[in-house]
Amino acid sequence: MKLVRLDLGLLAILFGLAPALAADMPDTSTAPAATRPSAVITLATKVEDGQKEIFATVTVNGKPLENANVSFSAPRTFGKLILGTDQTLDDGTAAIAFPSDLPGDAEGNLNISAEILSPAAYAGAHNEARMSGGKTRTPAGDAYPRALWSPNAPRGLIAVIVLLVAGAWGSYLFVLFQLRAIRKGADS
Amino acid sequence: MANDRRDFLKRGLMTATAAVAGASAFKAIQAAAKPNVSLPVLMPGGMIGHVSPSAISSHTHMPPAADPTGRNGVPGRRWIMVIDLAKCDGCGKCTEACGKAHFIPPGRQWIPVLVMPGEGLSAPEYFPRPCFHCDNPPCTKVCPVNATYKTQDGTVLIDNERCIGCRFCIAACPYGARSFNWGPPEDPPEAAKRGYSPEWGYPRRIGTVEKCDFCPDHAAMGMLPHCSSGCPMGAIYFGDQNEDAVTNSGGETLRLSKLLRDRSAYRHLENLGTEPRVYYLPPANRQYPAPGETKADAKKGGA
Amino acid sequence: MSSPAFNSHGPLASTDAQVTDDLIATLGRPSLFHKTWVISLALVALWGAVCYLYQVKNGLAVTAMNDYFCWGVYIINFVFFIGISMAGTLISAMLRLTGAEWRRPITRMAEGITLFALMIAGPMIIIDMGRPDRFLHVLLYGRLQSPILWDVLSLTTYMAGSTIYLYLPLIPDMAILRDHSTNFSPWRRRLYTILALGWKGSPAQHHALERALSVMAVVIIPVAVSIHTVTAWIFGMTLRPGWHSTIIGPDFVVGALYSGIAAVIVAMAIFRKAFHLEDYLKLEHFKKLGLLLLAVGIAYLYFTVNNFAGSTYVTGTEERSLLQSIFGGTYAIQFWTMVIVGLLVPCLLLALPWTRTLAGIVFASVLINIGMWLMRFIIIVPTLSVPFMPTPVGKHLAYVPTFVEWSITFGGFAAFGLLYTLFSKVFPIISIWEIIEGRAVAAAVERKH
Numbered sequence: 001m002k003l004v005r006l007d008l009g010l011l012a013i014l015f016g017l018a019p020a021l022a023a024d025m026p027d028t029s030t031a032p033a034a035t036r037p038s039a040v041i042t043l044a045t046k047v048e049d050g051q052k053e054i055f056a057t058v059t060v061n062g063k064p065l066e067n068a069n070v071s072f073s074a075p076r077t078f079g080k081l082i083l084g085t086d087q088t089l090d091d092g093t094a095a096i097a098f099p100s101d102l103p104g105d106a107e108g109n110l111n112i113s114a115e116i117l118s119p120a121a122y123a124g125a126h127n128e129a130r131m132s133g134g135k136t137r138t139p140a141g142d143a144y145p146r147a148l149w150s151p152n153a154p155r156g157l158i159a160v161i162v163l164l165v166a167g168a169w170g171s172y173l174f175v176l177f178q179l180r181a182i183r184k185g186a187d188s
Numbered sequence: 189m190a191n192d193r194r195d196f197l198k199r200g201l202m203t204a205t206a207a208v209a210g211a212s213a214f215k216a217i218q219a220a221a222k223p224n225v226s227l228p229v230l231m232p233g234g235m236i237g238h239v240s241p242s243a244i245s246s247h248t249h250m251p252p253a254a255d256p257t258g259r260n261g262v263p264g265r266r267w268i269m270v271i272d273l274a275k276c277d278g279c280g281k282c283t284e285a286c287g288k289a290h291f292i293p294p295g296r297q298w299i300p301v302l303v304m305p306g307e308g309l310s311a312p313e314y315f316p317r318p319c320f321h322c323d324n325p326p327c328t329k330v331c332p333v334n335a336t337y338k339t340q341d342g343t344v345l346i347d348n349e350r351c352i353g354c355r356f357c358i359a360a361c362p363y364g365a366r367s368f369n370w371g372p373p374e375d376p377p378e379a380a381k382r383g384y385s386p387e388w389g390y391p392r393r394i395g396t397v398e399k400c401d402f403c404p405d406h407a408a409m410g411m412l413p414h415c416s417s418g419c420p421m422g423a424i425y426f427g428d429q430n431e432d433a434v435t436n437s438g439g440e441t442l443r444l445s446k447l448l449r450d451r452s453a454y455r456h457l458e459n460l461g462t463e464p465r466v467y468y469l470p471p472a473n474r475q476y477p478a479p480g481e482t483k484a485d486a487k488k489g490g491a
Numbered sequence: 492m493s494s495p496a497f498n499s500h501g502p503l504a505s506t507d508a509q510v511t512d513d514l515i516a517t518l519g520r521p522s523l524f525h526k527t528w529v530i531s532l533a534l535v536a537l538w539g540a541v542c543y544l545y546q547v548k549n550g551l552a553v554t555a556m557n558d559y560f561c562w563g564v565y566i567i568n569f570v571f572f573i574g575i576s577m578a579g580t581l582i583s584a585m586l587r588l589t590g591a592e593w594r595r596p597i598t599r600m601a602e603g604i605t606l607f608a609l610m611i612a613g614p615m616i617i618i619d620m621g622r623p624d625r626f627l628h629v630l631l632y633g634r635l636q637s638p639i640l641w642d643v644l645s646l647t648t649y650m651a652g653s654t655i656y657l658y659l660p661l662i663p664d665m666a667i668l669r670d671h672s673t674n675f676s677p678w679r680r681r682l683y684t685i686l687a688l689g690w691k692g693s694p695a696q697h698h699a700l701e702r703a704l705s706v707m708a709v710v711i712i713p714v715a716v717s718i719h720t721v722t723a724w725i726f727g728m729t730l731r732p733g734w735h736s737t738i739i740g741p742d743f744v745v746g747a748l749y750s751g752i753a754a755v756i757v758a759m760a761i762f763r764k765a766f767h768l769e770d771y772l773k774l775e776h777f778k779k780l781g782l783l784l785l786a787v788g789i790a791y792l793y794f795t796v797n798n799f800a801g802s803t804y805v806t807g808t809e810e811r812s813l814l815q816s817i818f819g820g821t822y823a824i825q826f827w828t829m830v831i832v833g834l835l836v837p838c839l840l841l842a843l844p845w846t847r848t849l850a851g852i853v854f855a856s857v858l859i860n861i862g863m864w865l866m867r868f869i870i871i872v873p874t875l876s877v878p879f880m881p882t883p884v885g886k887h888l889a890y891v892p893t894f895v896e897w898s899i900t901f902g903g904f905a906a907f908g909l910l911y912t913l914f915s916k917v918f919p920i921i922s923i924w925e926i927i928e929g930r931a932v933a934a935a936v937e938r939k940h
Contacts, residue, residue, distance in 0.1 A: 076433035077410050078426065079441035102443070103432050137430060140264060143340030149328045151337060153635040161635055161644070164717070168648045171710040175655055178703035179688060182662065185696040186689020296558075300883040307808075317880065326730060332639035333628040352628050353551075353621015355561040356639055360729045362879045368561065368621065371552030394550045395621025457879060460730050 039065060039122035041114050043129040045098055052098040052133060054083075056114040057091075060122065064092025069117040072096050074110050085117065104134030250382055254408030258347060258386035261339025262408050266429040268342070269402070269416070270447060271316055272436075272469040275423035276301070277476030278314035285418025286400070291379045291390050296367050298400040299415045303479045312479045313471050316424065318415060319344065319365040319400035320456070320464030327357035327366070336397070342429075342465055343402045345386040353395035362460055366399045402426075412437065421475075429465075505770075507927045514923045515671055517766040518916060525765070525912075532909040539902010542895045543618055551621055553895045559882070560875045560890040565619035567867040568900055572612035572907070573646075573722050574743070574863060577751035579605030579653060580715035583660075584708040593779050595929045596771045599922045600762060600915075601755045602657040607910045608754075609650045611903050618899060638728050641721040649711075649718045656707045658686075659700065663924035666690035679917070719744045726870065732802070732809040733874035742794045746863065749791045752784045753837075753859035758911070760853040762920055771921055774849055781852040785841040788859070792834050812877040822873045825865055833862015 042057045054072060058065040065088055072083040084096035094114075104110040110133070115126035146152045254262050280301050292298060299318040306312045321344045328336050328344060335350035336357050358366045373392035380391050387404045403413035407426070411417070416424040417437045427434030427444060435441040447453070453467040477483055505513075521529070546553050556563045582601035586594035617623050633640045665687035672680045690696060723743035726734035736742075756777065763772040802810040817826040837855035840846045876888050892900075914920075 076431050076435065076441055077407075077428050078412055078435035079433075079439045081433045081441040081443065101432075103430060137264070140340065143260075143263075148636045149325050149338065151334050151634065158635055161641070165644055165648060168652065168710060168714050171706050172651060172655060174706055175659070175703045178699040181699040182690060182696045183688050185693050185699065186691060297883060302881050302883060304881060330637050330639070330728065332634055332637040332643075333625075333632040334634050335628075335632075350625075350628060350632060351622065352625045354619070354639060355621065356637070356725070358558065358561040359731070359875075362730045364559070364878050364880045367558050369550070370554075370556065370621075371550040393622075462730075 039068070039116055039125040041070070041116070041125060041127040043112060043114055043127055043131075045131055045133070046095075048095075052100060053095045054098050054112055054114075054131070055093050055095045056086075056088075056127075057093050058088050058116065058122075058125075059092055064088070064090070065122070066090045066092065068092075068094070068119065068122065070094040071115050071117050073113045073115070074099070074102060075113070080113070083112070098131075098133055100133050100135070102134050103137055104132075106137050108132060108134045108136040110134040251405050251409045251411070253385040253387045254341075254404050255339070255387070258345065259337065259339065261341035261343055261345075261404060263340055264430065265341040265407070267321070267402050267404070267407055267465070268427060268429040268434065268444065269318065269413075269466045270425040270427075270434050270444070270453065270469065271466060272423045272425065272451075273313055273315065273471040274469060274474050275421045275476070276314045276316060276471075277421055278303070278479060279420065282316055282415035282419050282424060285414040289403075289414040290388060291375050293374055298365075298367070298398075311481075314479055315456075315468075316415070317363065317365070317456075318466060319402070320363060320462070320466045321402055323463035323465060324461060326360040326362065326460075326462055330356045330360045332356065339404070341404065341407075343404050345401055345404070346389065346397055346399065347386045348384070348389065348393045348396040348398070351393075351396040353397070355397065357397055362457060362462065363464075366397050369394050369396055369398065507930065510926055510930070511667060511671070511923055513768075513770070514919050514921050514926070515668065515674060517762075517768070517920055518668075518674075518918075521916060525916075529909065529912055532905045532912065535905035536902050536909055539899045539905065542898040542902065546618075546895055546899070547623070553893060555890050555893045555896065557890075559878060559888050560872065562619070562871055562875065563890060564892045564896040564900055565615055567864065567871055568903055569612050569615040569619070570722060570743075570867045570870075571750070571864050572608045572615065572903075573718060574747040574750045574867070575754040575860075576605045576608040576612065576649070576653075577715055577719065577744075577747035578608075578755045579603070579656070579751075580711050581748060581751060582755060583656060584711045584715075587704070587708050588712075591779075592929055592932065593776055595925045596768075596921045597755065597759060597776065597780075598660065598925065599657070599918070600758050600920050602653065602660075603911055603914055603920070604751070604754055604758060605653045606650070606657050607907050607914070609646065609653060610910060611907045613646060613650070615903060638721060638725045642718075642725060645714070645718040645721045649714050652707065652711050652714050656711055659703050659707060660922055660925065661686065661918060662688055662690050662700065663692065664919055664922060666692070667923050668919070682917075716744055719747045726874075731874050731879075732807070732813045732877065733870070736798060738794065738797060742798060745787060745791050745794050746866065749784070749787045750860060750863035752780060752787060753856035753863070756780055756784065756853060756856040757860065760849070760856075762915065766915075766920065768921065771926070777849050777852045778847060781841050781847055781855070784852075784856070784859070785838060788834065788838045788841065792838065795830070795834065809877075809879060813873055816876060817869060817873050821876065822869065826869050826873075829862050829865040829869055832858050833866060837862070 039058055039060050042059075044055050044057075046053055046055050056070050056072065058068050058070065068088045069085060070088060071085045073080045074083055075081070081102075083099055083102075086094035086096055088094045099110070102110060110131050111128055112131050113126055113128045116122045116124065144150045144152055146154045148154065148157075278301050282299050283297050283301055286292070286299050287297065290298065299316055302315045302317050304313050304315045321338075321342055323338075323342070325338060325344055328338055331337075332354060333350055333352055335348075335352070336344060336346045338344050353368070355368060358368060369392055372394050375391050382388070382390075384391055385405070387401060389398050389401055392398065400415075403411075406413055412426050412435065413424075416426040416435075419437050422436035422438040422440060425434035425436045425440075425442065425447070427441075429444065432444045433441050434444050434447065447469070448467055451469040452472075453469050455464040455467055458464075471478070554563060554565075579602040582594055583598045587598070617626060620626065629640070629643055633643075665683045668675065668683040669680070669687045672683070675683070720740040720743065723739040727736065727739040729735060759772050759777065759780075762768060799814070803814060806814060816822050837858045840851050840855040840858075872890055876890070882888060
C-alpha cells in the first residue's frame with residue numbers, strides 16, 4: 001500500500017469516521033450563522049407571589065420573542081433532567097417554579113439551562129446559569145458503620161465471642177497447669 | 189504550479205482513500221467480525237496494514253476502575269436503579285449486553301429476564317433481575333473473609349482474589365443473584381487485557397463467586413451500565429440517589445422521587461428486610477404483551 | 492444403685508490383675524480379620540483421596556452441585572460427622588457429672604468417636620471449598636459476623652477440648668501400660684512412657700487429675716452445645732424456608748445427641764465382638780444406652796414435628812413448595828424413609844421390651860445413623876430446590892451426587908473407621924484404671940450393706 005503522511009492520514013480517518021459516528025447523533029444545522037438571527041436567552045430568578053421562579057427572557061436582536069417554547073433543565077450525571085417547559089409571553093419571558101427540592105452541590109447550587117424548542121428558526125439556542133437555592137447535599141454518613149453486613153463487627157458481638165472463646169481456652173490453660181502438676185509429682 | 193496541483197490531487201486522493209478506509213474499518217468493527225476477514229487499519233508510522241478482527245478491541249467499554257483498590261467505591265454517590273416493567277417486553281437485550289461486556293460464559297446470566305408467574309388471578313410479567321445491591325445485604329453478612337462487601341457508593345462487589353469459594357453468599361441471597369465458577373473459567377483472551385478488578389469481575393478465577401456489579405467503572409464516568417444502555421425499550425433507569433435523578437438508554441432523565449411516587453414503585457420481596465436498591469415500576473398500562481400473551485391479547489386487555 | 496449381681500466392672504470373680512490383663516490383650520497381635528479390615532479401609536480412604544485430587548484439578552464442576560444446589564453431599568457429611576461427635580461429650584462428661592457408674596467401659600470409645608469425627612468433619616469443609624488453597628484467608632481476613640467464622644472457632648475449641656478430654660483419663664492407663672512394658676515393642680514402650688507423664692498414682696497426682704477432669708467435664712458441655720448450634724446457624728442465619736427456623740439450633744443439638752449415642756452403641760457392638768469384651772460390655776450397658784437413646788429419640792421426634800407444624804398449619808408462599816416437595820414430591824422418599832427408618836422404627840424397637848435385645852438395640856442404632864444422614868440431606872437439599880425466584884426459562888433443577896462425591900464420602904467414612912481402628916490397637920479401648928476404680932467403688936458399696 002502507498003505510504004501516506006501521518007497527519008493527513010489521521011485527518012482522513014476522522015473525516016471517514018465522522019459520517020459513521022454522525023449517524024447516531026442528531027443533525028445540527030450547518031447553515032452559516034450570518035444568515036440566521038440568533039435568539040438570546042437571559043436567565044434570572046425572581047420571587048413572585050411568595051414563590052421562587054426561574055425566568056428566561058428570550059430576545060432576538062434586542063426585541064422580545066413571543067410564543068417561543070423554552071425548556072428548562074438541570075444536568076445530572078447520566079443525562080439532562082427536564083425541569084419544565086413554558087411558552088414566552090409578549091415580554092419574551094418564560095418561567096417555571098424553582099426546584100428548591102432538587103439536590104445541588106454541597107452548598108445547594110444548581111446549574112440551570114434554558115433552551116429554545118420552537119420556533120424552528122431559533123431552536124437550539126440555549127444558555128446556562130448557576131443558581132443557588134437547591135437542596136444542599138447531605139454529607140455522606142459513615143460508609144462502613146459497625147454492622148453485621150459491614151467489614152466492622154458490632155462491639156457487642158466481638159465482646160461475646162471473645163468472652164466465650166477466652167473462657168473455654170482459659171479452662172484449657174488451667175488443665176495444662178494440672179498436667180504440669182502431675183509431671184511435677186513424678187519427680188518428688 | 190503544475191507540481192502544486194499534482195501534490196494537491198495526490199493529497200486529495202489519499203484523503204479520500206483513507207476516509208473510505210477509515211469509515212469501512214469502523215463499520216466492520218461494529219458489525220460481527222468474520223474470522224477470515226482482515227481489516228485495514230492505520231498503523232503508527234503512517235502505514236496502512238491489515239489485521240484480523242480479533243486483534244481489534246473496542247475501548248469504548250473499558251474505562252479505568254473508579255477506585256483502584258476496588259474496595260471503596262466513589263464518595264458522594266449512591267447508585268440506584270429503577271426498572272419499568274410496563275416497558276419491558278422480555279427481549280433479553282439487557283442480558284445480552286451485560287453478558288458481552290463481562291465475557292459471561294453461556295448458560296450464566298447476571299441479569300436474566302425472569303418470567304414471574306401471576307399470583308392467584310394476576311397476569312404474569314417479565315422481570316429483569318440484576319443484583320439488587322441491598323442496603324442490608326444478607327450476602328456480605330455471611331462472608332467469612334470479607335471477599336464480598338458494600339462500597340460507599342452502595343454497590344456490593346466481590347473480590348475474586350480473596351474469595352475462598354465457600355458459597356455461603358449464594359446460599360444467603362434470596363434473589364439467586366450470584367453464580368459460581370464451578371470449573372476452570374473460559375474467558376476469551378480479550379478479558380485478560382484489562383487486568384482484574386472487582387469492579388468488572390474478569391478475568392475470572394476458578395472456585396469463586398460472581399454477579400451483577402452495577403458497572404461502577406462506567407457509572408463513575410457518567411456512562412450507564414450495559415443493561416441500562418443496552419435496553420431498546422428504555423425500561424432500565426439508572427442514576428445517583430443523591431442527585432434524585434435516574435436516566436435510561438434513551439437519555440430520558442426523570443426525578444427519582446417523583447417517579448417512585450407517581451408510579452407506585454416497589455422492591456421485590458420487601459418483607460425480607462434486605463433493603464434492595466433496585467425499584468420496580470408495576471406494569472399498569474403495559475406497552476408490550478405479558479408473557480404468554482400475543483399482541484392481539486394485549487390490545488384486548490385494553491389500554 | 493447397682494445390685495451385687497450386676498457388676499458392670501468386669502467378670503464377677505476376677506481380680507484387678509485379671510482385668511488389666513484382659514484389657515491389655517486388646518492391644519495384642521492383630522488378627523487376619525483385623526488386618527483385612529484395616530487394609531480395606533485404607534484402600535477406600537486412599538481412593539477417596541485420589542478422587543479429591545481429581546476434584547482439585549478440575550474444580551467443583553466434577554460434583555453435581557450448581558448455582559441452585561450450591562451445597563451438597565460434602566456439607567451433609569460435615570454436619571453428620573459434627574453430629575456424631577456429640578457422643579464423647581455425653582458419655583464422658585454428662586454421665587461423669589451425674590455419677591453414672593455404668594459409663595466406665597464406654598468413656599474412651601465415646602471420646603474416640605468424638606475426636607475422629609471432628610478430624611473428618613474439618614477436612615470435609617475444606618473439600619467443599621472452591622479455593623482450598625486460600626484457607627488461610629479465614630485466619631487472615633476473618634469476619635466475626637460470619638457464622639462460618641463462629642464454626643471455625645467452635646470447631647477448633649471443641650477439637651482441642653476433646654483431645655484434652657481424651658488424653659486426661661488416658662494418663663493412668665499409659666502408666667499401667669508403661670509398667671507392663673514386656674508386652675510391647677520398644678516404640679510403644681517409649682510412647683506410653685512419654686504419655687504417662689510420670690504418673691505414679693500418688694494422691695497429689697490423683698488430685699490434679701480429678702480437678703482437671705471436673706473442669707473439663709463442665710466446660711466441654713457448653714462447647715459441644717456451641718458447635719452444634721453454630722453449625723445449625725449456618726443454615727439458620729439465611730432467609731430460606733426450612734432453614735430460617737427459630738428452633739434449628741436446639742434441633743441440631745438434640746439430633747447430634749441422637750446420632751451420637753447411636754454411633755457409640757454401634758462402636759460398642761463392634762469392639763465387643765472383635766476384642767471379645769463380653770465381660771465388660773454387657774447387655775445392661777446396651778440397655779441403659781438404649782433407653783437414653785429412646786428418650787432422645789422421642790425428643791427428636793418432638794423437634795421434627797415442631798419444625799413442620801407451624802408452616803403446615805399456616806403456609807407462607809415460600810414454604811409451600813418446600814413442604815410439597817418433602818411431603819409428597821421430589822424428596823418424599825428420602826423424607827419418609829428418614830422418618831420411618833430413622834425415627835419411628837428405631838424408637839419402637841427400643842421401646843418394646845421384647846425387641847430391646849442386644850441385636851435389637853444395635854440394629855436400631857444402625858438404622859438411626861442411616862436415618863440421620865438422610866435427615867441432613869432433607870435439611871439441606873430440598874430447601875435449595877425451592878429458591879424464592881423462578882428459574883430462568885428452560886432451567887431444570889436437580890441434584891444427583893456424582894461418583895466423585897460418593898467416593899469422597901465413602902473415603903471419609905473409611906478414614907474415620909481407619910483412625911478409630913488404629914487408635915484401638917495403640918490405646919486400650921476400655922479405660923483400665925476406671926474399671927478398676929469402679930470395682931473398688933462397687934466393693935465399698937457392697938461392704939456397706
